[in-house]
Amino acid sequence: MNRLLKENGRVLAFGAHPDDLEIGAGGLLARLSQEGAEVTMAVVSIPNNTEQRKAEARRGAEIIDADNLRILFEEKPCRVEDIPMHELVRRMDQIVGDVRPDLVITHSAFDLHWDHGLVNRATVSALRRTPCDLLAFLSSPEMNAQSRGIGQCFADITSTIDLKIEAIQAHASQIARLDLESSRDLARATGRISGYQYAEAYEALRVRI
Numbered sequence: 001m002n003r004l005l006k007e008n009g010r011v012l013a014f015g016a017h018p019d020d021l022e023i024g025a026g027g028l029l030a031r032l033s034q035e036g037a038e039v040t041m042a043v044v045s046i047p048n049n050t051e052q053r054k055a056e057a058r059r060g061a062e063i064i065d066a067d068n069l070r071i072l073f074e075e076k077p078c079r080v081e082d083i084p085m086h087e088l089v090r091r092m093d094q095i096v097g098d099v100r101p102d103l104v105i106t107h108s109a110f111d112l113h114w115d116h117g118l119v120n121r122a123t124v125s126a127l128r129r130t131p132c133d134l135l136a137f138l139s140s141p142e143m144n145a146q147s148r149g150i151g152q153c154f155a156d157i158t159s160t161i162d163l164k165i166e167a168i169q170a171h172a173s174q175i176a177r178l179d180l181e182s183s184r185d186l187a188r189a190t191g192r193i194s195g196y197q198y199a200e201a202y203e204a205l206r207v208r209i
């Protein structure tokens with residue numbers, strides 16, 4: 001994954017809820033941004049506390065230094081499972097058409113959270129005609145301890161682990177449910193099996209070499 005993207009590549013990342021991208025892919029997104037990629041973070045839904053969680057998502061995206069933050073369904077609080085699949089895919093189609101990504105990062109199909117699995121299905125569907133690389137992450141490793149998805153490729157996030165933790169911390173309304181220590185521990189443990197100080201694991205769903 002050293003040169004996953006050429007400079008000025010475009011990255012599009014889908015998270016079901018505010019904070020999922022920071023937890024699952026924040027280290028790699030911050031790194032790609034530092035390396036010159038144009039990063040778009042796309043949050044599908046905001047289940048509650050709309051204004052506060054929107055502000056937290058903006059703060060998280062700022063820390064990651066994403067170029068754009070898009071919220072797909074911001075008109076009213078909702079869960080992903082409340083959105084008809086065809087409507088979700090249609091909005092993803094629009095954003096894929098706008099961004100024309102070289103790399104898409106989305107939830108894993110192995111994620112045990114139902115909403116996260118739906119976002120995986122919708123992403124794969126929205127990319128049916130778009131040639132790009134596609135990686136998937138498990139957003140909440142402690143909740144996914146029983147999942148079969150462990151990832152086969154590893155991103156070195158040693159240079160951005162602190163930004164990742166800070167971006168997770170931006171989600172103050174969720175902080176009681178988040179475990180910053182375990183996010184750092186997991187990145188360190190993932191690093192041990194991949195030879196980096198800190199790493200994130202991804203499934204390679206589609207990679208052009």
Ligand SMILES: [Zn+2]
Binds near residue numbers: 016020115139
């Ligand atoms: Zn989520």
